[in-house]
Amino acid sequence: MARRRKLYEGKAKVLYEGPEPGTLIQYFKDDATAFNNQKKGVITGKGVLNNRISEFLMTRLSEIGVPTHFMRRLNMREQLVREVEIIPIEIVVRNVAAGSLAERFGLEEGTILPRSIIEYYYKSDELGSPMVTEEHITAFGWAGTQDLDDMVALALRINDFLIGLFLGVGLRLVDFKLEFGRLYNEHDEIQVVVADEISPDNCRLWDIRTNEKMDKDRFRRDLGGVEEAYQEVARRLGVLPEAGPMDLKGPQAMQ
Structure with missing residues (x-):
C-alpha cells in the first residue's frame, strides 16, 4: 500500500494528503481527551462510530443547503473532505x-x-x-x-x-x-x-426520557459505558456499523 503524506494530527483525527488537489483524507482515531488534553484515554471503536455518525449528519446538513467540507466516506475510519x-x-x-x-x-x-x-x-x-x-x-x-x-x-x-x-x-x-x-x-x-x-x-x-448522558461526558466524568453510549447514538440514527465489537478496533494510522 502506498504511504500517504500526513499533514496534521490532532487529538481525535489525522489528516492526510488527498488523492486529488484540494482534497484531504480525514482519519478518525479511537483516542479520547478531555479538560484541554489533561485527561487521555482510548474509546474502542470510537473512530468507526464517529466516522459513520458524522457522515450521516454532514450529509443531512448538505441536503438542507448547509455547506460542509464533507465529500464521502471512504472506509470504516476515513472520509474524503475538501481542503479548507x-x-x-x-x-x-x-x-x-x-x-x-x-x-x-x-x-x-x-x-x-x-x-x-x-x-x-x-x-x-x-x-x-x-x-x-x-x-x-x-x-x-x-x-x-x-x-x-x-x-x-x-x-x-x-x-x-x-x-x-x-x-x-x-x-x-x-x-x-x-x-x-x-x-x-x-x-x-x-x-x-x-x-x-x-x-x-x-x-x-x-x-429525552431519562437524561442519561450519551456522549463524551461519560469519559470526562468516569461514568463508564462510553463505548455503549456511542453505539446507542449510532443505532438510533440507523448508522451502526455492520461489525461486531471485536471488529471496531482499527489499526494504527500510517505515519
Missing part, C-alpha cells in the same frame, strides 16, 4: 445548562435556557481554548465581520435542524461545538463551510 482554511474559532451553541456554562454561572445542570446561547472560543490547545468575544476575533484578525455573520447564521440553522433530528430519535441536543473553514473556488471566491466533525465527541446528547 480553518478559521481558528470554535463556536459553541448551548440549549441547556451543562458543563462549563453551569459551573460559570451557578446554574443547575439541565436548566433549559431561555434561548440558544452562542459562545466563541479561540482554537488553541496551548492556551486552553479561551473564551473570546467578537471584539477579540476581529481585532486580532482571526475572522472578519462577514465570516462571523456567516458562522453564526449557519450555527443557528444547524442547531434548529439538529434539535429536531435528535428529538426524533429520543435524544436532547444539550449543546455542541462547530468548526468552520474558508473554501476557495476556482474564481477565488470564499465560502464559509462547516468543517471537522459532528459526533458525540463534540455534542452533548441526553436521553
Whole structure:
C-alpha cells in the first residue's frame, strides 16, 4: 500500500494528503481527551462510530443547503473532505445548562435556557481554548465581520435542524461545538463551510426520557459505558456499523 503524506494530527483525527488537489483524507482515531488534553484515554471503536455518525449528519446538513467540507466516506475510519482554511474559532451553541456554562454561572445542570446561547472560543490547545468575544476575533484578525455573520447564521440553522433530528430519535441536543473553514473556488471566491466533525465527541446528547448522558461526558466524568453510549447514538440514527465489537478496533494510522 502506498504511504500517504500526513499533514496534521490532532487529538481525535489525522489528516492526510488527498488523492486529488484540494482534497484531504480525514482519519478518525479511537483516542479520547478531555479538560484541554489533561485527561487521555482510548474509546474502542470510537473512530468507526464517529466516522459513520458524522457522515450521516454532514450529509443531512448538505441536503438542507448547509455547506460542509464533507465529500464521502471512504472506509470504516476515513472520509474524503475538501481542503479548507480553518478559521481558528470554535463556536459553541448551548440549549441547556451543562458543563462549563453551569459551573460559570451557578446554574443547575439541565436548566433549559431561555434561548440558544452562542459562545466563541479561540482554537488553541496551548492556551486552553479561551473564551473570546467578537471584539477579540476581529481585532486580532482571526475572522472578519462577514465570516462571523456567516458562522453564526449557519450555527443557528444547524442547531434548529439538529434539535429536531435528535428529538426524533429520543435524544436532547444539550449543546455542541462547530468548526468552520474558508473554501476557495476556482474564481477565488470564499465560502464559509462547516468543517471537522459532528459526533458525540463534540455534542452533548441526553436521553429525552431519562437524561442519561450519551456522549463524551461519560469519559470526562468516569461514568463508564462510553463505548455503549456511542453505539446507542449510532443505532438510533440507523448508522451502526455492520461489525461486531471485536471488529471496531482499527489499526494504527500510517505515519
